[in-house]
Amino acid sequence: MNIGFIGTGSMGSILIESFIQTGALSPEVIIASNRTSGKIDRLAEQFNGLVKANSNIEVVQLSQVIFLCIKPSEFKNVISEIQPYVKPSHIIISITSPITIAFLEDQLSSKIAKIIPSITNYVMSGPTLCIFGERMLQEDILQIENLMSFISEPIRVSEKFTRISSDISSCGPAFFSLILLKFIRAAVDETGIPYSDANRLACEMLLGTGKLLTTGGFTPGELQKRVSVPGGITAEGLKLLDLKLDGVFNQLIHITHAKFEEDMAKVNG
Numbered sequence: 001m002n003i004g005f006i007g008t009g010s011m012g013s014i015l016i017e018s019f020i021q022t023g024a025l026s027p028e029v030i031i032a033s034n035r036t037s038g039k040i041d042r043l044a045e046q047f048n049g050l051v052k053a054n055s056n057i058e059v060v061q062l063s064q065v066i067f068l069c070i071k072p073s074e075f076k077n078v079i080s081e082i083q084p085y086v087k088p089s090h091i092i093i094s095i096t097s098p099i100t101i102a103f104l105e106d107q108l109s110s111k112i113a114k115i116i117p118s119i120t121n122y123v124m125s126g127p128t129l130c131i132f133g134e135r136m137l138q139e140d141i142l143q144i145e146n147l148m149s150f151i152s153e154p155i156r157v158s159e160k161f162t163r164i165s166s167d168i169s170s171c172g173p174a175f176f177s178l179i180l181l182k183f184i185r186a187a188v189d190e191t192g193i194p195y196s197d198a199n200r201l202a203c204e205m206l207l208g209t210g211k212l213l214t215t216g217g218f219t220p221g222e223l224q225k226r227v228s229v230p231g232g233i234t235a236e237g238l239k240l241l242d243l244k245l246d247g248v249f250n251q252l253i254h255i256t257h258a259k260f261e262e263d264m265a266k267v268n269g
Helices: 010-022 037-046 056-062 072-085 101-107 119-123 138-149 159-191 195-213 220-227 233-244 248-268
Strands: 003-006 030-033 065-068 091-094 111-116 127-132 153-156
Touching: 003 010, 003 056, 010 030, 010 037, 010 119, 030 037, 030 056, 056 072, 072 101, 072 248, 091 138, 101 111, 111 138, 111 159, 119 159, 127 138, 127 159, 138 153, 159 195, 159 248, 195 220
Parallel strands: 003 030, 003 065, 065 091, 091 111, 127 153
Antiparallel strands: 111 127
16 A cells, blocks of 8 residues: 655654654655655655655555645645545545644545644654544544554544644644753753753653653652652742743643634635
8 A cells, every 4th residue: 555645844754754664664655745856855865665756646646545744825725736636545634733624525535534743753652643534434544543553652632622632742842842941051051060961861851751651650740749848849949830830831722722723714714
């Protein structure tokens, strides 16, 4: 079975590279197109056998499953271009959160799914959000989830929670990287510790914390209690953070949802 990719930007490339590196897909079954041919050339040089398509239409004609890894603003043009060539047997997968299943099912005769990946999939970790249209058969769903399980933990979510789920799983790595970076810089500025040392300590700490919260069986609240001693140093730090961060993530969610609604109106309206 051939797997097509329309768009090989940041996330499209991550998916292709991760699928190949895990052995989920061999380069020979991947057909890809992109507006900038140089990006496809780089992938084809890196992965011998990967097929560089001359057009989006060729991707559809040569593939059974097609990932649409494009920006919201590009959807209407791409859908209009490939629409005559899409068959009911195709599985079309959007990785773009503002694009609704209903919009795609209205425009295309194929089976429709929405898979929202995360940059963490690059290291074969983290979740992928899975939303499936009504035309998807159970065997289709299992096929796609099995593919995604090579690089992630597939998690089915309701489409109405697409944005908040994406905030946590896809935007979250960038949000928490910013917090970590500010922690590192403060450590350097206040104490003079070498940046490389502070960076290594902070990143290893975050890795270990993630393991404690997943395979270690801790909840965030339980972890705080285990580390913090009443009246101790950690407890004092937690008091400050609790005060300063109060409401920050509520504001963050308001901002991401407002942008999401704006993008949805442009694409689905």
